[in-house]
Amino acid sequence: MDGQFGWSLYLHIPFCATRCTYCAFNTYTDRHALLDEYVRALCAEIASFGALNRSIHTIYLGGGTPSLLRPFQLEQIISHVLINFTYSPILEITQELNPRDATEEYLHAIRKYVSRISLGMQSVNSSELQMFSRDHEHSHVIQAMKYARQAGFDNINLDLIYGTPSQALDMWRDSLQAALDLDPDHLSAYALSLENGTELKRRVTYKELPLPDPDLAADMYELASEMMEKAGFIQYEISNWAKPGKECLHNIQYWKNLPYLGMGAGAHGYVNQTRTVNVMKPEIYIERLKNPPPNPLPFPQTPATMTSEPIDRQTDMFETIFTGLRLLNEGLSLTAFEQRYGEKLDIKFADEIKRLTRLGLLWQDGDALKLTKSARLISNRVFQEFAIEEEA
Ligand code: SF4
Missing domain, CATH: 1.10.10.920 (Arc Repressor Mutant, subunit A)
Structure with missing residues (x-):
């Protein structure tokens, strides 16, 4: 089955400046010193298959915060992919960015390597951004959009969250309107999920914050659909809207259950009817790539693979x-x-x-x-x- 389709490549950058209160992702706020070594390890993992004659048609740099990568590190990573894989003509390279990192200089520098960016806007409301412990303000998103357009980006996503504690329908309307006012090409709106182990879940459990109302969240979803449709967006996926032709090709690969390789700490992959999961901790990931086993591992395993499970x-x-x-x-x-x-x-x-x-x-x-x-x-x-x- 895999032979019929191009593959996608997910690259995980597991570092963040601060941890958002709703976040259960594999990311660390105290290990930035490892970034250089981590990039070397990621390049080693990309190269670990040898030159695979496989066509990669989308790359997604997610996290964590991939905008912590300096442009030369991004270049190192992308050039390793170019050496080790071939390309089909459709190519999309997405990088997730913290709006605070998306300065004029940074966006101009990364434009050479990246064709699509995804900005974590989340909300226009500063009290909500504080509740999430986001380290950006809405003014950063406005600036990031302006600089991204100036740098030539014509495929920009904004991420939003709804169904949060204390969020009223009007607050959500304001966030949607503020996002639409910035004229993005793509919008993702996800209902808040209170994940175990997160600060937000703890605060809701101890009644420091109210439990979000699922009926209100449903109204918020309807409102998002209405407002985005009116603004010319197509709801091509349950939680995703795009201007025509700006759908996220990488995520469509997942939704069509087509093959992708996942590299980096904690990354998941799915190729050759096999699901792989990498070791979670960056220091263990680095260690594994520094000291790979002497004999080649069966594809699609790499030295970082923690589990590899056939899918029936x-x-x-x-x-x-x-x-x-x-x-x-x-x-x-x-x-x-x-x-x-x-x-x-x-x-x-x-x-x-x-x-x-x-x-x-x-x-x-x-x-x-x-x-x-x-x-x-x-x-x-x-x-x-x-x-x-x-x-x-
Ligand atoms: S920026 Fe993203 S990955 Fe980092 S802590 Fe916040 S939600 Fe988690």
Whole structure:
């Protein structure tokens, strides 16, 4: 299956200046001194396969805070990818940026290597930014947008969060409007998830902050859909909106359940029907790459691999359904499913599809199976219906 598709490459930079109160990502605020060594290790991991004659069509630098990388480090990383992989003509290189790091000088310097940037705006409201312990203010986002356009970026995403403690619908409207006023090419809006171990979860648990109201969060989601649609954005994925032609190709790779390599501390990968997870701690990651095992590891493992797990056909099939249905416009292609698995989706899951269609949660649009508008808010329940089949 992997032979038919270009691959994507995720590169993780696990360092942040401060930890946001909602963050459960694999990132560290006390290890910046390791950055140089970490970049060397990341380059070594990229090179660890030898020259793979594989086409990479998207690269995503996520974190953590990839804008902590200095431009020469970014160049080192990208040039290692160029040496070790080949390219198909469609190429997207995204870098996540903290708005505070996105200075005029920095944006001009990275423009050579990066085609798309993603800015963590989160909210326009300064009390919310403080509650999140974000180390930026909205003025940084405004400046970053201006400098990014001047540097020639024509593909810019803004990230927003809704459904947060104490957030009123009007506050969310203000954030949406402030984001739209900046005329981005892409917007991601994610409902806050109170993850175990985070400061925000602790504060909500100890009643220092109110528990977010899920009904209000649903209203916020509807409002986002309305406002973005009016502004000319297409909701191409449950939580993502883009101007036509500005959809994130890298994330579409995930939603189509297509292969990607994950490199860096804690990065996940999925190629050759195998899921890999790398060691989490940067110092262990560096150590593993400094002292690789003498004999080559079976592909797709690298010296940093912590677990490598084959994915059986059934699981792969379910994951293709869950992720594919997230693509609201494109939906899940019946033909592509059959070509991939040699089974017809509408026969294998005939009962589930009939039941969900009767409930007004799914509909068939030509060759594609799609979520209806009312299913968007309860998409996980819809996906679950397909998983029940396996357990029966
Ligand atoms: S910037 Fe991102 S990765 Fe870093 S602490 Fe905040 S949410 Fe987590």
